[in-house]
Amino acid sequence: MHDVGALSGTPFIIITLVKILAVFTVVMVTVAYMTLAERKISAWIQDRIGPNRVGPRGLLQPIADGLKNILKEETLPRQASRVYFFLAPMISIVPALITFAVIPFAAPLPTPWGIVNMIVADVPIGILYILALTSLGVYGIVMAGWSSNNKYAFLGGLRASAQMVSYEVALAMSLIPVFLLVGNVTLTQMVWTQQQSLGLWLAVPLGLSFLLFVIASFAECNRLPFDLAEAESELVTGYHTEFSAMKFSMFFIAEYSNMLTASALMATIFLGGWDIPFWNGDDMRIIAPGIVEGAAPAVWKTIATLLVFMVKTGFFIFLFMWVRWTLPRFRYDQVMHLGWKVMIPAALVFIITTATTMLVLDSLGMQYGRFPYGVILTLVNTAVLVGFLFVIDRDRVIAGAAPSPARLRAQEGRMTLRRPVPPREREVAGV
Amino acid sequence: MAINVKTVRRPEQGTSYIRATLKGMALTFKHMLDRKVTVQYPDVKPEIAPRWRGTHRMEKHPDGRPKCVACGLCPTICPSNCIRLVPGEDDQGNRYPVVYEIDEFRCIFCGMCQEVCPVEAIHVGVDYENSEYTRDRFVYDLDRLMAQDHPVTDLWDPSDPLGQ
Numbered sequence: 376m377h378d379v380g381a382l383s384g385t386p387f388i389i390i391t392l393v394k395i396l397a398v399f400t401v402v403m404v405t406v407a408y409m410t411l412a413e414r415k416i417s418a419w420i421q422d423r424i425g426p427n428r429v430g431p432r433g434l435l436q437p438i439a440d441g442l443k444n445i446l447k448e449e450t451l452p453r454q455a456s457r458v459y460f461f462l463a464p465m466i467s468i469v470p471a472l473i474t475f476a477v478i479p480f481a482a483p484l485p486t487p488w489g490i491v492n493m494i495v496a497d498v499p500i501g502i503l504y505i506l507a508l509t510s511l512g513v514y515g516i517v518m519a520g521w522s523s524n525n526k527y528a529f530l531g532g533l534r535a536s537a538q539m540v541s542y543e544v545a546l547a548m549s550l551i552p553v554f555l556l557v558g559n560v561t562l563t564q565m566v567w568t569q570q571q572s573l574g575l576w577l578a579v580p581l582g583l584s585f586l587l588f589v590i591a592s593f594a595e596c597n598r599l600p601f602d603l604a605e606a607e608s609e610l611v612t613g614y615h616t617e618f619s620a621m622k623f624s625m626f627f628i629a630e631y632s633n634m635l636t637a638s639a640l641m642a643t644i645f646l647g648g649w650d651i652p653f654w655n656g657d658d659m660r661i662i663a664p665g666i667v668e669g670a671a672p673a674v675w676k677t678i679a680t681l682l683v684f685m686v687k688t689g690f691f692i693f694l695f696m697w698v699r700w701t702l703p704r705f706r707y708d709q710v711m712h713l714g715w716k717v718m719i720p721a722a723l724v725f726i727i728t729t730a731t732t733m734l735v736l737d738s739l740g741m742q743y744g745r746f747p748y749g750v751i752l753t754l755v756n757t758a759v760l761v762g763f764l765f766v767i768d769r770d771r772v773i774a775g776a777a778p779s780p781a782r783l784r785a786q787e788g789r790m791t792l793r794r795p796v797p798p799r800e801r802e803v804a805g806v
Numbered sequence: 807m808a809i810n811v812k813t814v815r816r817p818e819q820g821t822s823y824i825r826a827t828l829k830g831m832a833l834t835f836k837h838m839l840d841r842k843v844t845v846q847y848p849d850v851k852p853e854i855a856p857r858w859r860g861t862h863r864m865e866k867h868p869d870g871r872p873k874c875v876a877c878g879l880c881p882t883i884c885p886s887n888c889i890r891l892v893p894g895e896d897d898q899g900n901r902y903p904v905v906y907e908i909d910e911f912r913c914i915f916c917g918m919c920q921e922v923c924p925v926e927a928i929h930v931g932v933d934y935e936n937s938e939y940t941r942d943r944f945v946y947d948l949d950r951l952m953a954q955d956h957p958v959t960d961l962w963d964p965s966d967p968l969g970q
Contacts, residue, residue: 419838424846701834702827764824 377672381665382489390491395476398495402475406631407437413696420700447620452523455617459522464618464625467515470508471629474636477504479563481649481681482657485672492661493649493677494563501561505640506547509595512633513539516597516604516614519626523617531613534707535597535604541714542594542601548722549587552729553577553644556752558744563660566648570658571669573749578645580752583725583760585645587718589694592637594714597630598695600702601710638691639684646687649680721763728759856960859915860933862908862946863954865926872952873927876901880919880928888912889919906948910936917961929958 418425426433481493520532557568578585594601605613615626651657659669732755845852865873876893894904917930933956
């Protein structure tokens with residue numbers, strides 16, 4: 376226990392405002408540089424160099440892009456519904472930007488006025504807040520598609536809504552084992568569990584949850600291989616076909632900040648957040664105003680944990696981009712198939728397995744949420760994960776509308792016998 | 807030919823989306839570290855083949871007269887009819903082109919004018935930077951053709967005359 380003084384009164388308000396401003400700025404700048412990273416990574420994967428004209432090594436490219444988007448002409452289609460056309464980008468960007476508020480990004484920082492928790496808002500509902508707001512984001516997309524009064528935009532919006540509704544379920548369900556194990560929904564508590572009480576990153580004892588969460592996040596962010604909502608080859612650019620200049624840019628920022636939030640979330644829930652692995656010197660949390668449990672807070676620890684958090688988040692951002700430039704897009708029925716018939720049952724099975732294991736462990740009198748507890752869960756999880764991969768690795772799952780090879784062969788046998796001979800061929804054959 | 811139903815047989819064994827995904831990701835990662843093939847064009851000019859057929863150039867005698875003898879073979883052979891030639895004759899009875907114009911927009915750069923020329927006067931050249939501000943600048947007249955100084959195309963390789 377360390378009594379480092381609570382933050383209150385005017386310093387509290389000022390520091391909170393500073394935190395909001397800092398987080399907002401960092402998120403916006405990161406989003407801008409993510410567009411550059413995306414272009415660079417796509418270029419490298421395609422053996423190109425990528426943007427390198429604006430500034431040293433192209434580092435000022437996002438500024439040029441932003442300037443261009445602000446200065447471009449805004450178009451308003453005559454057939455569009457004005458109010459919703461203006462509202463859609465706003466509805467899409469606001470939830471995307473405010474979800475970052477509940478993600479803890481570093482160890483608490485000691486200041487002369489008291490200890491500062493490195494999170495904008497440590498709300499008790501934590502992750503439920505994120506789930507609620509990210510599902511609001513889809514309204515912006517649907518509204519954009521609908522108000523454009525354009526068939527491609529409309530189809531894009533429809534697809535986005537169907538897809539997000541489907542994967543929202545899988546996303547939330549993959550988190551239930553996490554809630555069971557952590558016993559709380561706040562992200563600070565999740566970080567603490569992974570640091571201290573369980574001592575394991577949740578990706579280890581809950582690997583299947585991690586896998587499902589990653590896949591569902593890809594779908595929620597409308598990223599390849601699930602970018603059905605903006606399938607360029609089919610739908611022009613999908614829901615934002617009619618949008619131009621800054622309105623388009625807002626959808627773009629929303630997409631990338633969703634990606635950033637999803638990456639930060641994956642890092643926080645499953646990879647220990649700002650926890651520095653194999654070191655207990657950073658394991659601390661604020662349990663009451665001014666009272667810190669665990670290691671003593673220090674400025675350098677805050678900075679180090681912040682860097683670790685950035686590395687973990689950056690890894691997931693890179694994963695998003697890496698996957699985007701590797702995998703082709705799923706067909707629509709495959710997406711639905713994967714969502715409803717694979718992810719949700721798998722998540723349900725995993726919830727039941729985890730709950731059963733925990734019930735058995737509890738009745739055996741093992742202490743809840745401690746290291747041995749985690750080890751046993753890891754063993755159970757490994758078995759389930761291997762089973763899951765074995766099943767979906769057999770070409771039984773993402774086959775979509777195509778019939779099974781056995782049925783195909785049976786059909787083929789019939790087809791050669793009964794195939795009607797077209798008239799032209801009959802003529803040539805002299806029948 | 808009759809229309810046939812083509813059935814794509816998918817292998818039952820050895821097909822896996824997970825393993826295929828990981829394989830694909832390994833491949834893209836390898837490409838990320840590969841040498842880049844970008845040529846930074848305005849700064850670095852790409853190497854072009856000696857057989858590249860670009861805009862024309864007219865060879866000159868040392869005294870600055872065109873080598874062309876206005877025989878009329880190139881406008882005759884030209885498949886896109888882009889060469890306009892008005893022949894003339896001087897006091898000594900030498901034929902020379904009074905007007906020799908090539909419309910580079912009509913030209914298909916087949917190189918037949920160079921092949922047919924008996925005095926090796928007209929050539930297609932190893933050149934690709936042809937931008938102009940107006941369309942009429944693309945009709946090259948005799949002076950323009952003689953002023954070009956890019957290398958001429960090797961239509962055939964002397965060491966490999968049959969192009970094998």
